[in-house]
Amino acid sequence: MMPTSKKHIALISVHGDPAIEIGKEEAGGQNVYVRQVGEALARQGWQVDMFTRKASVADAAIVKHLPNCRTIRLTAGPEEFVSRDNLFEYLPKFGEELLKFQQQSGIIYPLCHTNYWLSAWVGMQLKKRQGSQQVHTYHSLGAVKYKSVGAIPLIATTRLAAEKAVLETAEKIIATSPQEKEHMRSLVSQKGQIDIIPCGTDIRKFGGMTRQAARQQLGIAPDAKVVLYVGRFDPRKGIETLVRAVNICQHRQDVQLIIGGGSRPGQCDGMERDRITNIVNDLGMAAFTTFPGLLDDTTLPLYYAAADLCVVPSHYEPFGLVTIEAMASYTPVIGSDVGGLKFTILPEQTGLLCPPQDEVAFAAAIDRILADPSWRDRLGQQARARVEEMFSWDGVAEQLGTLYQQLLQEKPAAKRSLASA
Numbered sequence: 001m002m003p004t005s006k007k008h009i010a011l012i013s014v015h016g017d018p019a020i021e022i023g024k025e026e027a028g029g030q031n032v033y034v035r036q037v038g039e040a041l042a043r044q045g046w047q048v049d050m051f052t053r054k055a056s057v058a059d060a061a062i063v064k065h066l067p068n069c070r071t072i073r074l075t076a077g078p079e080e081f082v083s084r085d086n087l088f089e090y091l092p093k094f095g096e097e098l099l100k101f102q103q104q105s106g107i108i109y110p111l112c113h114t115n116y117w118l119s120a121w122v123g124m125q126l127k128k129r130q131g132s133q134q135v136h137t138y139h140s141l142g143a144v145k146y147k148s149v150g151a152i153p154l155i156a157t158t159r160l161a162a163e164k165a166v167l168e169t170a171e172k173i174i175a176t177s178p179q180e181k182e183h184m185r186s187l188v189s190q191k192g193q194i195d196i197i198p199c200g201t202d203i204r205k206f207g208g209m210t211r212q213a214a215r216q217q218l219g220i221a222p223d224a225k226v227v228l229y230v231g232r233f234d235p236r237k238g239i240e241t242l243v244r245a246v247n248i249c250q251h252r253q254d255v256q257l258i259i260g261g262g263s264r265p266g267q268c269d270g271m272e273r274d275r276i277t278n279i280v281n282d283l284g285m286a287a288f289t290t291f292p293g294l295l296d297d298t299t300l301p302l303y304y305a306a307a308d309l310c311v312v313p314s315h316y317e318p319f320g321l322v323t324i325e326a327m328a329s330y331t332p333v334i335g336s337d338v339g340g341l342k343f344t345i346l347p348e349q350t351g352l353l354c355p356p357q358d359e360v361a362f363a364a365a366i367d368r369i370l371a372d373p374s375w376r377d378r379l380g381q382q383a384r385a386r387v388e389e390m391f392s393w394d395g396v397a398e399q400l401g402t403l404y405q406q407l408l409q410e411k412p413a414a415k416r417s418l419a420s421a
Protein backbone atom coordinates (compact mmCIF):
# COMPACT_ATOMS: atom_id res chain seq x y z
CA MET A 1 0.00 0.00 0.00
CA MET A 2 1.15 3.48 -0.82
CA PRO A 3 1.89 5.59 2.26
CA THR A 4 -0.74 8.36 2.37
CA SER A 5 1.94 10.98 2.98
CA LYS A 6 3.34 10.36 -0.51
CA LYS A 7 1.38 12.44 -2.95
CA HIS A 8 1.08 13.32 -6.57
CA ILE A 9 4.11 15.13 -7.85
CA ALA A 10 4.88 16.56 -11.27
CA LEU A 11 8.25 16.30 -12.91
CA ILE A 12 8.37 18.92 -15.66
CA SER A 13 10.78 18.52 -18.54
CA VAL A 14 9.51 20.66 -21.42
CA HIS A 15 12.22 19.78 -23.93
CA GLY A 16 13.58 16.48 -22.57
CA ASP A 17 10.94 13.83 -23.18
CA PRO A 18 11.47 11.09 -20.58
CA ALA A 19 9.69 8.52 -22.73
CA ILE A 20 11.75 9.09 -25.88
CA GLU A 21 14.54 6.96 -27.27
CA ILE A 22 17.77 8.32 -25.79
CA GLY A 23 20.50 9.50 -28.15
CA LYS A 24 18.17 11.26 -30.58
CA GLU A 25 18.79 14.89 -31.41
CA GLU A 26 19.18 16.83 -28.16
CA ALA A 27 18.09 13.78 -26.14
CA GLY A 28 20.62 12.95 -23.49
CA GLY A 29 21.21 13.17 -19.79
CA GLN A 30 18.10 15.12 -18.88
CA ASN A 31 15.76 12.58 -20.46
CA VAL A 32 17.51 9.78 -18.59
CA TYR A 33 17.50 11.71 -15.31
CA VAL A 34 13.79 12.53 -15.41
CA ARG A 35 12.74 9.03 -16.43
CA GLN A 36 14.95 7.27 -13.88
CA VAL A 37 14.12 9.62 -11.03
CA GLY A 38 10.42 9.40 -11.91
CA GLU A 39 10.37 5.62 -11.96
CA ALA A 40 12.45 5.27 -8.80
CA LEU A 41 10.18 7.73 -6.96
CA ALA A 42 7.15 5.78 -8.15
CA ARG A 43 8.70 2.56 -6.79
CA GLN A 44 8.98 4.38 -3.48
CA GLY A 45 5.25 5.10 -3.47
CA TRP A 46 4.88 8.54 -5.11
CA GLN A 47 2.28 9.18 -7.83
CA VAL A 48 4.55 10.55 -10.54
CA ASP A 49 3.41 12.46 -13.63
CA MET A 50 6.17 13.60 -15.98
CA PHE A 51 5.17 16.46 -18.28
CA THR A 52 6.90 17.15 -21.57
CA ARG A 53 6.15 18.87 -24.87
CA LYS A 54 4.69 16.70 -27.63
CA ALA A 55 7.36 16.87 -30.33
CA SER A 56 5.98 14.43 -32.90
CA VAL A 57 2.51 13.65 -34.22
CA ALA A 58 3.42 9.98 -33.97
CA ASP A 59 4.05 10.16 -30.21
CA ALA A 60 1.31 9.02 -27.82
CA ALA A 61 -0.15 11.73 -25.56
CA ILE A 62 0.29 9.52 -22.48
CA VAL A 63 2.85 6.77 -21.90
CA LYS A 64 2.52 4.60 -18.82
CA HIS A 65 5.86 3.40 -17.43
CA LEU A 66 4.61 1.93 -14.14
CA PRO A 67 1.11 1.84 -12.60
CA ASN A 68 1.91 5.10 -10.76
CA CYS A 69 4.33 6.70 -13.21
CA ARG A 70 3.52 8.15 -16.62
CA THR A 71 4.75 10.61 -19.21
CA ILE A 72 2.16 13.17 -20.31
CA ARG A 73 2.87 14.97 -23.57
CA LEU A 74 1.23 18.38 -23.83
CA THR A 75 0.63 20.07 -27.15
CA ALA A 76 2.34 23.46 -27.12
CA GLY A 77 3.67 24.65 -30.46
CA PRO A 78 4.19 22.48 -33.53
CA GLU A 79 4.19 18.71 -33.00
CA GLU A 80 7.69 18.41 -34.34
CA PHE A 81 11.23 18.80 -33.08
CA VAL A 82 11.97 22.40 -32.04
CA SER A 83 15.42 23.22 -30.73
CA ARG A 84 15.48 24.25 -27.07
CA ASP A 85 16.66 27.76 -27.95
CA ASN A 86 13.39 28.28 -29.84
CA LEU A 87 10.93 26.89 -27.31
CA PHE A 88 10.40 29.88 -25.04
CA GLU A 89 7.43 31.27 -26.99
CA TYR A 90 5.49 28.04 -26.42
CA LEU A 91 5.88 28.01 -22.64
CA PRO A 92 2.70 29.99 -21.78
CA LYS A 93 0.69 27.49 -23.80
CA PHE A 94 2.50 24.61 -22.09
CA GLY A 95 1.57 26.05 -18.70
CA GLU A 96 -2.06 26.48 -19.75
CA GLU A 97 -2.22 22.90 -20.99
CA LEU A 98 -0.81 21.64 -17.71
CA LEU A 99 -3.47 23.57 -15.78
CA LYS A 100 -6.11 22.18 -18.12
CA PHE A 101 -4.81 18.66 -17.51
CA GLN A 102 -5.11 19.23 -13.78
CA GLN A 103 -8.67 20.45 -14.18
CA GLN A 104 -9.65 17.43 -16.25
CA SER A 105 -7.93 14.89 -14.01
CA GLY A 106 -8.84 16.52 -10.69
CA ILE A 107 -5.19 16.41 -9.57
CA ILE A 108 -3.40 19.47 -8.22
CA TYR A 109 0.33 19.01 -7.94
CA PRO A 110 1.49 20.47 -4.62
CA LEU A 111 5.09 20.14 -5.76
CA CYS A 112 6.72 20.41 -9.19
CA HIS A 113 10.27 19.32 -9.82
CA THR A 114 11.38 21.28 -12.88
CA ASN A 115 14.28 20.46 -15.19
CA TYR A 116 16.28 22.98 -17.24
CA TRP A 117 15.43 26.68 -17.36
CA LEU A 118 12.48 26.31 -19.76
CA SER A 119 10.66 24.13 -17.24
CA ALA A 120 11.81 26.42 -14.42
CA TRP A 121 9.81 29.20 -16.09
CA VAL A 122 6.70 26.97 -16.19
CA GLY A 123 7.23 26.00 -12.54
CA MET A 124 7.45 29.63 -11.49
CA GLN A 125 4.13 30.30 -13.26
CA LEU A 126 2.49 27.38 -11.45
CA LYS A 127 3.76 28.70 -8.17
CA LYS A 128 2.13 32.06 -8.93
CA ARG A 129 -1.11 30.52 -10.14
CA GLN A 130 -1.69 27.84 -7.52
CA GLY A 131 1.13 27.95 -4.99
CA SER A 132 2.83 24.74 -6.13
CA GLN A 133 6.20 24.33 -4.48
CA GLN A 134 9.17 24.15 -6.80
CA VAL A 135 12.27 21.99 -6.75
CA HIS A 136 14.59 22.67 -9.66
CA THR A 137 17.52 20.92 -11.35
CA TYR A 138 19.35 23.07 -13.91
CA HIS A 139 21.09 20.35 -15.98
CA SER A 140 23.01 23.19 -17.62
CA LEU A 141 23.67 26.76 -16.50
CA GLY A 142 23.50 29.53 -19.10
CA ALA A 143 26.09 31.53 -17.17
CA VAL A 144 28.58 28.66 -17.61
CA LYS A 145 27.56 27.62 -21.09
CA TYR A 146 27.80 31.08 -22.64
CA LYS A 147 31.39 31.36 -21.46
CA SER A 148 32.34 28.39 -23.65
CA VAL A 149 30.38 29.03 -26.85
CA GLY A 150 31.24 31.46 -29.63
CA ALA A 151 27.76 32.57 -30.66
CA ILE A 152 25.41 33.63 -27.86
CA PRO A 153 21.78 32.92 -28.87
CA LEU A 154 19.10 35.61 -28.79
CA ILE A 155 17.36 33.84 -25.94
CA ALA A 156 20.38 34.27 -23.62
CA THR A 157 19.07 37.28 -21.67
CA THR A 158 15.72 35.61 -21.02
CA ARG A 159 17.43 32.40 -19.95
CA LEU A 160 19.86 34.10 -17.57
CA ALA A 161 17.00 36.05 -15.96
CA ALA A 162 14.90 32.90 -15.50
CA GLU A 163 17.86 31.01 -14.04
CA LYS A 164 18.46 33.77 -11.49
CA ALA A 165 14.76 34.05 -10.61
CA VAL A 166 14.34 30.33 -10.01
CA LEU A 167 17.44 30.14 -7.84
CA GLU A 168 16.07 32.93 -5.68
CA THR A 169 12.46 31.73 -5.45
CA ALA A 170 12.31 27.92 -5.65
CA GLU A 171 11.80 26.06 -2.38
CA LYS A 172 14.90 24.05 -3.26
CA ILE A 173 17.50 23.92 -6.00
CA ILE A 174 19.26 20.63 -6.65
CA ALA A 175 22.93 20.91 -7.57
CA THR A 176 24.20 17.60 -8.88
CA SER A 177 27.76 18.27 -7.74
CA PRO A 178 29.60 20.66 -5.39
CA GLN A 179 31.10 22.28 -8.50
CA GLU A 180 27.66 23.06 -9.88
CA LYS A 181 26.62 24.61 -6.56
CA GLU A 182 29.75 26.74 -6.60
CA HIS A 183 28.90 27.97 -10.11
CA MET A 184 25.37 28.87 -9.03
CA ARG A 185 26.73 30.89 -6.16
CA SER A 186 29.53 32.62 -8.04
CA LEU A 187 27.78 33.19 -11.38
CA VAL A 188 24.05 33.37 -10.68
CA SER A 189 23.09 34.53 -7.17
CA GLN A 190 24.01 34.36 -3.51
CA LYS A 191 20.34 33.96 -2.62
CA GLY A 192 18.31 30.76 -2.60
CA GLN A 193 18.32 27.28 -1.10
CA ILE A 194 20.66 24.71 -2.67
CA ASP A 195 21.02 21.02 -1.77
CA ILE A 196 23.52 18.69 -3.44
CA ILE A 197 21.94 15.48 -4.69
CA PRO A 198 23.92 13.80 -7.49
CA CYS A 199 22.65 12.14 -10.66
CA GLY A 200 22.46 8.39 -10.58
CA THR A 201 22.74 5.29 -12.68
CA ASP A 202 21.18 1.85 -12.78
CA ILE A 203 23.74 -0.29 -11.00
CA ARG A 204 21.89 -3.46 -12.06
CA LYS A 205 22.03 -2.59 -15.75
CA PHE A 206 25.80 -2.02 -15.84
CA GLY A 207 28.65 -4.17 -14.59
CA GLY A 208 27.00 -7.55 -15.09
CA MET A 209 29.54 -9.08 -17.48
CA THR A 210 33.24 -9.51 -18.00
CA ARG A 211 35.27 -7.60 -20.57
CA GLN A 212 35.97 -10.76 -22.54
CA ALA A 213 32.34 -11.90 -22.62
CA ALA A 214 31.27 -8.46 -23.86
CA ARG A 215 33.96 -8.47 -26.54
CA GLN A 216 32.89 -11.88 -27.75
CA GLN A 217 29.33 -10.64 -28.20
CA LEU A 218 30.48 -7.52 -30.04
CA GLY A 219 33.08 -9.31 -32.16
CA ILE A 220 36.00 -7.35 -30.66
CA ALA A 221 39.38 -9.12 -30.38
CA PRO A 222 40.30 -10.18 -26.81
CA ASP A 223 43.64 -8.33 -26.97
CA ALA A 224 42.41 -5.11 -28.65
CA LYS A 225 42.93 -1.85 -26.77
CA VAL A 226 39.48 -0.34 -26.81
CA VAL A 227 38.97 3.37 -26.18
CA LEU A 228 35.30 4.35 -25.97
CA TYR A 229 33.30 7.57 -26.31
CA VAL A 230 29.54 7.54 -25.68
CA GLY A 231 27.28 10.56 -26.09
CA ARG A 232 25.80 13.17 -28.31
CA PHE A 233 27.55 14.66 -31.30
CA ASP A 234 27.99 18.22 -30.14
CA PRO A 235 31.17 20.31 -30.46
CA ARG A 236 31.07 20.99 -26.71
CA LYS A 237 31.44 17.27 -26.04
CA GLY A 238 35.05 17.55 -27.26
CA ILE A 239 35.11 14.44 -29.46
CA GLU A 240 37.72 16.16 -31.62
CA THR A 241 40.08 16.31 -28.63
CA LEU A 242 39.72 12.55 -28.15
CA VAL A 243 40.36 11.80 -31.83
CA ARG A 244 43.46 13.99 -31.90
CA ALA A 245 44.66 12.47 -28.61
CA VAL A 246 44.39 8.92 -29.92
CA ASN A 247 46.22 10.04 -33.06
CA ILE A 248 49.26 11.08 -31.01
CA CYS A 249 49.19 8.38 -28.34
CA GLN A 250 51.88 5.73 -28.37
CA HIS A 251 49.33 2.94 -28.56
CA ARG A 252 47.78 4.41 -31.72
CA GLN A 253 48.31 1.32 -33.85
CA ASP A 254 46.84 -1.07 -31.24
CA VAL A 255 43.87 1.09 -30.36
CA GLN A 256 40.34 0.46 -31.44
CA LEU A 257 38.50 3.78 -31.09
CA ILE A 258 34.73 3.49 -30.75
CA ILE A 259 32.65 6.65 -30.99
CA GLY A 260 29.12 5.70 -29.93
CA GLY A 261 25.98 7.82 -30.13
CA GLY A 262 23.15 8.64 -32.48
CA SER A 263 22.80 11.47 -34.95
CA ARG A 264 20.37 12.59 -37.60
CA PRO A 265 21.58 13.42 -41.10
CA GLY A 266 21.19 17.13 -41.87
CA GLN A 267 20.61 18.13 -38.22
CA CYS A 268 23.28 19.92 -36.19
CA ASP A 269 24.38 16.68 -34.50
CA GLY A 270 24.67 15.11 -37.96
CA MET A 271 26.95 17.96 -39.01
CA GLU A 272 29.18 17.41 -35.99
CA ARG A 273 29.35 13.72 -36.78
CA ASP A 274 30.38 14.54 -40.37
CA ARG A 275 33.02 16.92 -39.05
CA ILE A 276 34.43 14.26 -36.71
CA THR A 277 34.36 11.63 -39.46
CA ASN A 278 36.35 13.97 -41.71
CA ILE A 279 38.98 14.51 -39.01
CA VAL A 280 39.23 10.74 -38.49
CA ASN A 281 39.71 10.24 -42.23
CA ASP A 282 42.19 13.11 -42.62
CA LEU A 283 44.33 11.73 -39.78
CA GLY A 284 44.35 8.25 -41.35
CA MET A 285 42.45 6.73 -38.43
CA ALA A 286 39.50 5.26 -40.30
CA ALA A 287 40.84 1.70 -40.21
CA PHE A 288 40.64 1.52 -36.41
CA THR A 289 37.76 3.91 -35.66
CA THR A 290 34.12 2.81 -35.64
CA PHE A 291 30.86 4.69 -35.28
CA PRO A 292 28.29 2.14 -34.07
CA GLY A 293 25.52 4.80 -33.92
CA LEU A 294 22.88 4.97 -31.24
CA LEU A 295 23.59 2.48 -28.46
CA ASP A 296 20.40 1.13 -26.93
CA ASP A 297 19.72 -0.37 -23.52
CA THR A 298 20.99 -3.77 -24.62
CA THR A 299 24.16 -2.74 -26.45
CA LEU A 300 25.28 0.12 -24.22
CA PRO A 301 26.28 -2.09 -21.25
CA LEU A 302 28.22 -4.33 -23.66
CA TYR A 303 30.27 -1.44 -25.03
CA TYR A 304 31.09 -0.08 -21.59
CA ALA A 305 32.11 -3.55 -20.42
CA ALA A 306 34.21 -4.24 -23.53
CA ALA A 307 36.22 -1.01 -23.28
CA ASP A 308 39.61 -0.66 -21.60
CA LEU A 309 38.68 2.89 -20.83
CA CYS A 310 36.02 5.46 -21.54
CA VAL A 311 36.88 9.07 -22.39
CA VAL A 312 34.63 12.05 -21.57
CA PRO A 313 36.46 14.98 -23.19
CA SER A 314 33.70 17.61 -22.71
CA HIS A 315 34.59 21.30 -22.66
CA TYR A 316 32.12 21.55 -19.81
CA GLU A 317 29.90 18.94 -18.14
CA PRO A 318 27.46 19.82 -15.33
CA PHE A 319 27.35 16.17 -14.23
CA GLY A 320 28.01 13.62 -17.00
CA LEU A 321 25.97 10.42 -16.76
CA VAL A 322 28.22 8.57 -19.18
CA THR A 323 31.02 8.79 -16.62
CA ILE A 324 29.15 6.97 -13.88
CA GLU A 325 27.71 4.43 -16.35
CA ALA A 326 31.22 3.49 -17.47
CA MET A 327 32.40 3.42 -13.85
CA ALA A 328 29.48 1.15 -12.92
CA SER A 329 30.74 -1.16 -15.69
CA TYR A 330 34.19 -1.49 -14.03
CA THR A 331 35.68 0.74 -16.74
CA PRO A 332 37.95 3.62 -15.71
CA VAL A 333 37.18 7.07 -17.12
CA ILE A 334 39.47 9.80 -18.39
CA GLY A 335 37.57 13.06 -18.24
CA SER A 336 38.09 16.77 -18.61
CA ASP A 337 38.93 18.51 -15.40
CA VAL A 338 35.60 20.38 -15.39
CA GLY A 339 32.23 20.56 -13.62
CA GLY A 340 30.71 17.32 -12.42
CA LEU A 341 33.58 15.22 -13.77
CA LYS A 342 35.76 16.59 -10.96
CA PHE A 343 33.23 15.13 -8.54
CA THR A 344 32.56 11.75 -10.11
CA ILE A 345 36.12 10.85 -11.18
CA LEU A 346 38.69 10.46 -8.45
CA PRO A 347 42.03 10.97 -10.22
CA GLU A 348 44.46 8.05 -9.83
CA GLN A 349 41.69 6.05 -8.07
CA THR A 350 38.84 5.64 -10.55
CA GLY A 351 40.38 7.29 -13.63
CA LEU A 352 42.23 10.43 -14.63
CA LEU A 353 41.43 14.11 -15.23
CA CYS A 354 42.96 16.25 -17.98
CA PRO A 355 42.62 19.93 -18.90
CA PRO A 356 39.76 20.31 -21.41
CA GLN A 357 40.73 20.47 -25.09
CA ASP A 358 44.30 19.39 -24.25
CA GLU A 359 44.90 16.51 -26.63
CA VAL A 360 48.47 16.01 -25.44
CA ALA A 361 47.34 15.50 -21.85
CA PHE A 362 44.54 13.13 -22.96
CA ALA A 363 47.03 11.16 -25.07
CA ALA A 364 49.37 10.74 -22.08
CA ALA A 365 46.48 9.65 -19.85
CA ILE A 366 45.24 7.10 -22.41
CA ASP A 367 48.77 5.73 -22.77
CA ARG A 368 49.20 5.38 -19.01
CA ILE A 369 46.07 3.28 -18.55
CA LEU A 370 46.51 1.17 -21.69
CA ALA A 371 50.10 0.39 -20.70
CA ASP A 372 49.13 -1.15 -17.36
CA PRO A 373 46.21 -3.63 -17.46
CA SER A 374 46.40 -4.51 -13.77
CA TRP A 375 46.20 -0.82 -12.82
CA ARG A 376 43.31 -0.48 -15.28
CA ASP A 377 41.50 -3.30 -13.45
CA ARG A 378 42.15 -1.73 -10.07
CA LEU A 379 40.83 1.62 -11.27
CA GLY A 380 37.77 -0.18 -12.64
CA GLN A 381 37.04 -1.95 -9.35
CA GLN A 382 37.35 1.28 -7.42
CA ALA A 383 35.13 3.05 -9.96
CA ARG A 384 32.37 0.48 -9.49
CA ALA A 385 32.63 0.72 -5.70
CA ARG A 386 32.31 4.52 -5.87
CA VAL A 387 29.14 4.30 -8.00
CA GLU A 388 27.56 1.70 -5.71
CA GLU A 389 28.23 3.92 -2.75
CA MET A 390 27.19 7.28 -4.18
CA PHE A 391 25.38 7.18 -7.50
CA SER A 392 22.54 4.63 -7.68
CA TRP A 393 19.17 5.95 -8.94
CA ASP A 394 17.35 4.39 -6.01
CA GLY A 395 19.65 6.23 -3.60
CA VAL A 396 19.22 9.49 -5.50
CA ALA A 397 15.41 9.13 -5.57
CA GLU A 398 15.42 8.32 -1.85
CA GLN A 399 17.19 11.61 -1.16
CA LEU A 400 14.80 13.51 -3.44
CA GLY A 401 11.77 11.81 -1.85
CA THR A 402 12.93 12.77 1.62
CA LEU A 403 13.35 16.35 0.46
CA TYR A 404 9.86 16.46 -1.12
CA GLN A 405 8.36 15.08 2.06
CA GLN A 406 10.09 17.70 4.18
CA LEU A 407 8.88 20.49 1.92
CA LEU A 408 5.32 19.17 1.83
CA GLN A 409 5.22 18.86 5.60
CA GLU A 410 6.47 22.42 6.02
CA LYS A 411 3.85 23.81 3.63
CA PRO A 412 1.18 21.16 3.16
CA ALA A 413 -1.37 22.22 0.55
CA ALA A 414 -1.19 24.00 -2.76
CA LYS A 415 -3.52 26.93 -3.20
CA ARG A 416 -6.70 25.56 -4.73
CA SER A 417 -7.16 28.10 -7.46
CA LEU A 418 -8.05 25.88 -10.36
CA ALA A 419 -11.24 27.83 -10.87
CA SER A 420 -9.20 30.85 -11.83
CA ALA A 421 -6.92 28.82 -14.14
Ligand code: UDP
Nearest residue numbers: 022023028029231261262294295320321322
Ligand atom coordinates in the same frame (compact mmCIF):
# COMPACT_ATOMS: atom_id res chain seq x y z
N1 UDP B 1 23.17 7.58 -24.44
C1 UDP B 1 22.66 6.36 -24.87
N2 UDP B 1 23.01 5.90 -26.10
C2 UDP B 1 23.84 6.59 -26.91
C3 UDP B 1 24.37 7.83 -26.47
C4 UDP B 1 24.00 8.29 -25.21
O1 UDP B 1 21.90 5.70 -24.17
O2 UDP B 1 24.12 6.11 -28.00
C5 UDP B 1 22.82 8.05 -23.08
C6 UDP B 1 23.97 7.82 -22.12
O3 UDP B 1 24.00 6.47 -21.71
C7 UDP B 1 23.66 8.80 -21.00
C8 UDP B 1 22.99 9.95 -21.74
O4 UDP B 1 22.60 9.46 -23.04
O5 UDP B 1 22.75 8.22 -20.06
C9 UDP B 1 23.93 11.12 -21.90
O6 UDP B 1 24.03 11.80 -20.68
P1 UDP B 1 25.25 12.73 -20.26
O7 UDP B 1 24.91 13.34 -18.94
O8 UDP B 1 26.53 11.99 -20.31
O9 UDP B 1 25.33 13.84 -21.41
P2 UDP B 1 24.25 14.92 -21.95
O10 UDP B 1 23.67 14.31 -23.18
O11 UDP B 1 23.25 15.19 -20.88
O12 UDP B 1 25.08 16.13 -22.28
